Amino acid sequence: RPIINLPGRLCRRCLSAGGGSAAESVRALLDRGCFQAVLPLKSEKYFNEYLNSASGGRYFYCGFDPTANSLHLGNLLAIVGLLRLRSLGHGAIFVVGGATARIGDPSGRMSDRVRLAERDVEENSASIGRQLAGIADNHGKYFCCDGARPGEAVVLNNQSWHANLSATEFLSGQLSGARLHDLLGKHSVQTRLNSKHGMSVKEFLYPLFQAYDWLHLYKTYGCLVQIGGNDQTGNIDTGLTCLRRFEQSGVLAFGLTVPLLTTSDGQKLGKSDQLADTVWLSSERTSPFALYQRLRNTPDADVGRLLRLFTFLSDRQVAELCERHAAAPERYEAQTTLADGVTLLLHGEAGLAAARKWTSILFGEDSAALASLTPADLAAGVLSESPSRGGDRLSSCRRRLAWRDGVSLRQLLLSLLAEDGGNGSLGQMTPDQVNQALSAGRVTLNLRRHTSAAESKAALDAPLSRDSCVLPGCGASLIKLSKRRFLLIEWDNL
Template identity: 40%
Template sequence: MAASIVRTYRHLSRHGSCILSKRTHLYPGFRSKFHSSASVHSELLSSLHKRGILKDSFPEDAAQDALPRLLQAAPQTVYCGFDPTADSLHVGNLLAIIGLLHFRGAGHHVLAVLGGATAQIGDPSGKTSERERLSARSVETNTHSIRESIHRVFANHELYFHDGSRPLGTVTVLNNLSWYKDRDVVGFLSEAGRHFRMGTMLSRHSVQSRLKSTEGMSLTEFTYQVFQAYDFYHLHQIYGCRIQLGGTDQLGNLMSGHEFIHKVSEEEVYGLTIPLVTSSVGDKLGKTAGNAVWLNRDKTSPFELYQFFVRQPDACIERYLKLFTFLPLAEVERLMEQQREDPGKRLAHKRLAAEVTKLVHGKEGLESAKRCTDALYHSSVQALEEMSDEELQELFREAPFHELLLEPGTTVIDACRKINAIPEGPRGYRMVSEGAVHINHRRTDNPEKVLIPKVHILSNGLSLLRVGKKNFYIIKWLSL
């Protein structure tokens, strides 16, 4: 299985600003133990702490004693859940996936659990209002899309970032609907519900904040922590899973799972939290906040993902290199030193963007992002010629795309008028004459100029037309 994720993905393929949330000590007995000396940690936990990927552990002494011993004793199984409430994951989810990748790279087995059941309930954590109800069909569609995306990221990690120094652990993608779909509500409540105490459930921060709001909280949302706790129990029973990863906003759900398993089986399990990546105003980088940078190409292109990281503030770059890349920490330090010596080159920004884009979209995605960058920001005609129709449409998502028949004698003004890029009559003619039109980054001021191959029409049969500073049009020329 360790080597099969690439083959699995290939089979499937064929068919802002940086602030990390500082939420801590929200619950009694939950305190960070990662500040203690590295000698008490396993190599993995120490590395993840230094990179900033791990924030806290539960129970409070887990990272100091029990977890290092457990991880050193034998390969363990670690899980993280992702509710398919949209048809793509986003950058806000990426850190959790990277956490799983680090565990897998250290030889541990990982489970990515898609919430085909829990997505229909809605996690209240970090939300100010209840989610809109999703149909079962929408959840199924979203689940399929996210499953393929997760396989892609794991395959890219194995292809481009695993050095082969130790065997990879297995990776399994599950849907929690598979263990709920045949359960009846009375049987489930009779089995699981009796182990939960209302006082404890009501004390959770996610519940308290919602109960105090004007909208309040529905019974459906209130039960979410029961289902996430049962997920952990099920994975513990079937897969021997003893470690759950989650964002700091998942703390209450994580604690519920620990308490439930301990009551039912008297087994000890552990929770690890990762920091939330938020916007400059403190909102999670996710779809609810309306600022999502997606991991699926049809929603956020490789170019857009690349540019998102290139444009991060200087103050974020070192932290993001540690969080979102697999570069050794010594190499991160060297990069930052080079950055300080010559800030204008933005070497660290570009390396960060390249590493993340290759992880999410693979080598071809990174090459596409660089072509688009050269075409847009460096006015590279060669890059334009090498771009596919798909890349051009991704680069200029709002730009109209036209297919035109290339007739003999077609002029600049003919092309502009056929795609409605300029007004009819003398005003449009004058715009061309005054140099308002650029074709393939070249200014043209002769409306009657006949289109010339390799000048106005690139070798790939495309023309990029710009009117003014921001109005782009893409023309695909069809031969007679």
């Protein structure tokens, strides 16, 4: 049993009406918004028959091209979709596109992708493979009810079957039935052909490489269902066509699309043109604490939908949770449940514990949690080495400094400000703002107010002492400059 209990861990009957058939469970996921459509269009009847005709689970797959060394929050919707089906007893296949990333998916683009170096593709593929395996492991460990038997979870790299495949074998073998008009009719192809950049041959053929992946998984696992975003509809359709022509009897295969992840005001959630604003699934790029805070600050207008999409709560549990939140929004119960569930899925028990601990320190002023900080807690990457700024988000920084006797907090802060040129550890604060914050008693040192507004200038310039300044468990000091601006100093030569 998990040490951290979350309500409503998904079991096989959680999303079906009283434990109905597999098709009824998938229908519930469609109604819930986890999936948007079944492909081919108007094929849901046959899809239901396919699911109900199995004595055991079916296999579903989704591909992820390693264009970066981490997936982002926008990818999580497809991942959770696969895991929901796994909870219903189906097999979940995660395919890392180590081969297809070398070609570049043209979907949704007006020009060729920048070619990745071979080493980058290999490193990104390995990193994302570990990431997906860890998420699948956390799902089985924390989100499958006692007694439930989830389906198999498999993480593969398509480079393993593309690496030794010659061009002749590729085009004259299973894909010999592909037709030019099938590719030319794609919306993405027509858009690119009519643009000033045109379209390269390798990107034109990309759907065939993805179709070959599906053929390989069909022959190996009997997989006849692919999951993908709305932008993958054309690629999925090509795979459906190739599968039908590969099997002379006309095998029925299906696609499940997931909706584009947006906020209530239409903004894309999780992936931004500004890399600093992207929410990555890797703890190295977005710490569990940063992920936790982003989700805990979800607007009320979005939290109900994200609970349905990203957690394994039942519809009834989500509705009850949203009702309690509406009655007492100051408790942030809905947002906290969302943050708990996603952080546990991505980063496990240790990641969630670290995120909760730092949240209680920075925003709950939990002095006991602060006193218990260890070097491992500092290494969790909660406060970054470069300052983060923007909107109402946390502005924080960490610095490593040599301890000097006889220095006051005012002198320390002003020296950091001068050293960084007003664009570093203290964000964009000016010397006057630092002095005003100190004089007004707004600055805290290790959660204790450093001075009060009534104290004299001499008190403000009193030298810091190691006993009152340095946390004994980790050799650091936490300075709070404003509601959402923090500075963590790790001291050397103590």
